[in-house]
Amino acid sequence: MNARFWTQIGQHIRVWRVGLLPGLLVIGLVAGARMTGSLQRLEWTAFDRALRSRPLEAPDSRVVIVGINEEDIRSVGKYPIPDRELATLLKAIQSYQPAVMGLDLFRDITTDPDRAELAQLLRASPNLIGIEADVSSVATLKVKPPPELPPTQVGLADIILDPDGKLRRCLLASKVDSGTVKYSLPLLLAAGYLKTKGIALQHGTRASDPIRLGTTTLPRFRAYTGGYVRAKAGGNQLLINFRSHPAPFPVVSMMDVLQGRVKPELMRDRIVLVGVTASHSLNDTIMTDALKGSLLSEATGSTDEYQLLYGIENHAHAISQLISAVLDQRPLLHTWAEGWEYAWILLWGLLGTALGLLLQSPWKTLLGLAIGSMCLVAIAYGGILLSWWLPVVPSLLALSAAGLTTALFDRDSRLLLEQRSLTLKRTYDAVHNGPLQTLAAMLRSVDDLPAETVRSQLQNLNQELRSVYESMQQAVVTGDQHYAQTPIDALLYQVYEDTLKRDLPGFSSIHTFIPPDFTLLKHCTLSTDQKQALCLFLQEALCNVGNHAVAASCLDVICCQEKNCYTLQVIDNGKELAAFDRAASDSPREGRGTAQARELARSLRGRFQRHPHTPHGVVCELIWRSSRSWRLSHLFESMQYLRKRL
Structure with missing residues (x-):
């Protein structure tokens, strides 16, 4: 934990170091403008x-x-x-x-x-x-x-x-x-x-x-x-x-x-x-x-x-x-000595720079600068009441200009870092939910497979690894338009169908696939990132069944709404998945799939849990609260869906 803490401190220092430079440059420009007399008439007017x-x-x-x-x-x-x-x-x-x-x-x-x-x-x-x-x-x-x-x-x-x-x-x-x-x-x-x-x-x-x-x-x-x-x-x-x-x-x-x-x-x-x-x-x-x-x-x-x-x-x-x-x-x-006046200007410029770095929201930054400006004007006016002429115009310029400039540069720097982090995260998720799942399935049965089958699976794995680059390149070109423009129920249906087509050993023994009904989620308001994370959650849960469920004969994906909460469950009746789950829970480090699910639950202000299913199997469950008001129509649809299943 100490290493992570100091790593975060180092990242903040690097961001602040980059963000301070434009702020200090603006403060220097304001000080230079004052030295040349460019602000003289404005200061006279304010006085x-x-x-x-x-x-x-x-x-x-x-x-x-x-x-x-x-x-x-x-x-x-x-x-x-x-x-x-x-x-x-x-x-x-x-x-x-x-x-x-x-x-x-x-x-x-x-x-x-x-x-x-x-x-x-x-x-x-x-x-x-x-x-x-x-x-x-x-x-x-x-x-x-x-x-x-x-x-x-x-x-x-x-x-x-x-x-x-x-x-x-x-x-x-x-x-x-x-x-x-x-x-x-x-x-x-x-x-x-x-x-x-x-x-x-x-x-x-x-x-x-x-x-x-x-x-x-x-x-x-x-x-x-x-x-x-x-x-x-x-x-x-x-x-x-x-x-x-x-x-x-x-x-x-x-x-x-x-x-x-x-x-x-x-x-x-x-x-x-x-x-x-x-x-x-x-x-x-x-x-x-x-x-x-x-x-x-x-x-x-x-x-x-x-x-x-x-x-x-x-x-x-x-x-x-x-x-x-x-x-x-x-x-x-x-009036103050000239050196103290420039120190005063520098102080307010640094305050604006700090606000631009700390308040990462544009509106919060503007509000903070507005409050800071009002405080500065109030202090300067109080100085006049006490017969002290304080440099208010250059201080206001340094505060606002340094704050806005720093906020813009800091925002660009943070966006660049976030984009890099997101690219790495999505690349790993693509590898984790694709080639690594295939590799895990191969490792479970490599001793029992003939060489020709192993060669075929390795070729498939090679193709999946190559497709990761293509998919990431396509994501860079198109961005998140696919997730933004496609309804969540259609995205989940596509993930469900594509994942079940994969050659995973756990799917070969399943004879009963209870088709899901994701239409209830049409009423759920989700951001583009949340849509993508929800698709990854479903893909990960299905891959876990395909890789770790032994002798599973039934796979059920349930989507319903009760008490103003949405629930998405992936249920199987395999015999070995519970043992795998216990081993994973005893591990000091949770897997990437579990980490993804917990991040999604925090984003939706809900909860994620994986628990045994009676008499065999595991339930992978995500529950989150609806952002919209509870509707009788939603309850009616849920009751109809449950009645069909029963």
């Missing part, structure tokens, strides 16, 4: 959709947007907003005593005749941060800051978009052409607000150095962060963890402030951003798929899958995530 589908968060009232909308522009009468009106707006906001103010408007041109009032206000507002654009290598895209503000009160307003034109990251610090390191507007406003809470900004001398706000280290975006491949990661960038809410920040208009319609507590000790929220007058919008709503979508009633953000909204989200990470322990977005 955006996961962020978009998060549960709602509470709005952040610490960041207030003062938006200059279409109505405000019409009230003023021109755009850009003149310096005098802008100065009046900033004075009104300062009267509410905000912690810090961000002016998201370019004010580098000083030719306005009313510039003096705005200039004086800018110089006298240490909590006000202006903007400039100084990161682009294109000179025409650079915009200088208001000259009245010192460099420490100027932040970069540059926006970083991905190749698909969507927003997923923000700039924190960058080294500009002059060689100095400059900070972004969101970082300066967040640092100014946190300073009022006793929390300081810490940074090295290089833009790429880690940035800390108190004890919170901001994770730096790199070229291979998450699903990115060879991204432009200059300076110090951060993935934006958008606040999940259709209206994440309080928004008031310019006229609301100027006309005193704003409650003082809305802006007191807050971060106030002043910028443009005019949907038609200006083209200051950014596209993202990671939000459920925006000011522009609300204003236009847009229901598009993607959302358009105003530039000031982008800054508000970046500021909110920074101060929330420090004050509320709201996690920033994190």
Whole structure:
């Protein structure tokens, strides 16, 4: 038994070794596709959709947007907003005593005749941060800051978009052409607000150095962060963890402030951003798929899958995530190291390969892969809820593609092995039920036969051995069509007649052949393999009578149905068959015929038995349960058949 066990283990290892190769190849192809950036946009889309589908968060009232909308522009009468009106707006906001103010408007041109009032206000507002654009290598895209503000009160307003034109990251610090390191507007406003809470900004001398706000280290975006491949990661960038809410920040208009319609507590000790929220007058919008709503979508009633953000909204989200990470322990977005991400992809690919090898049924494999995919998506979504971006797209591809490919290759390998095994089995059965039965009959009577008779029987044996090849070749050409297309009762009649024509010694003494009636089996549903096995069972039972029954005078083959069970019996009255049967039962190894009968019984969920027949002979019996419902017509036919015999 140990030898058989280890043999089976070795066979499984060989099958798995063959099945693993295509699975590993597919995993390698998926990993290669990710390395080349072919899956980058799919990963971005999955990342955006996961962020978009998060549960709602509470709005952040610490960041207030003062938006200059279409109505405000019409009230003023021109755009850009003149310096005098802008100065009046900033004075009104300062009267509410905000912690810090961000002016998201370019004010580098000083030719306005009313510039003096705005200039004086800018110089006298240490909590006000202006903007400039100084990161682009294109000179025409650079915009200088208001000259009245010192460099420490100027932040970069540059926006970083991905190749698909969507927003997923923000700039924190960058080294500009002059060689100095400059900070972004969101970082300066967040640092100014946190300073009022006793929390300081810490940074090295290089833009790429880690940035800390108190004890919170901001994770730096790199070229291979998450699903990115060879991204432009200059300076110090951060993935934006958008606040999940259709209206994440309080928004008031310019006229609301100027006309005193704003409650003082809305802006007191807050971060106030002043910028443009005019949907038609200006083209200051950014596209993202990671939000459920925006000011522009609300204003236009847009229901598009993607959302358009105003530039000031982008800054508000970046500021909110920074101060929330420090004050509320709201996690920033994190990713694994690149090596761990590929290990994760490999793990899911191996799981798909294992499912393809273990679940040998195509439907079971598909179901297993579907369940595995749902588990993977659920884990990835759980990671997003915990602010971890896991590689879900390549993992899904590795899982499903490796599983399906392995299942197909494994199925072909197993079919080939099964076909080889079946060919060997059928070849042996053909030899066993043909030439070996003839040889057994010759051995029983070789001493009593004349040489001429022995020569004749040897010639017959030679012909039977040669016919085995021909029959197996014909089986390869035609397959199992003969068994599939011919009714089982006709097949059994043919086996019965052909077997009794064989020159076996036990048949020579039989004078009474009770003809069988196999018509009852027309109602029995059998597979092609079961039909063939049932024919072999009848042939083997008849050959046993012909080879081992001594002085048998009667042979009876009974086929009937009782209590929703089919019964097939081969009965003789020979004197020596029982002794042969006992010897066979005492043998440590059962014969091939007995093994065939037991395999057939297991296949039919029935039982096989060979027992003595009174007063002489043996009954070879196969009983199996009908797969169809019990019918009175079947019982009636059985009773008629038994009545004829009695």
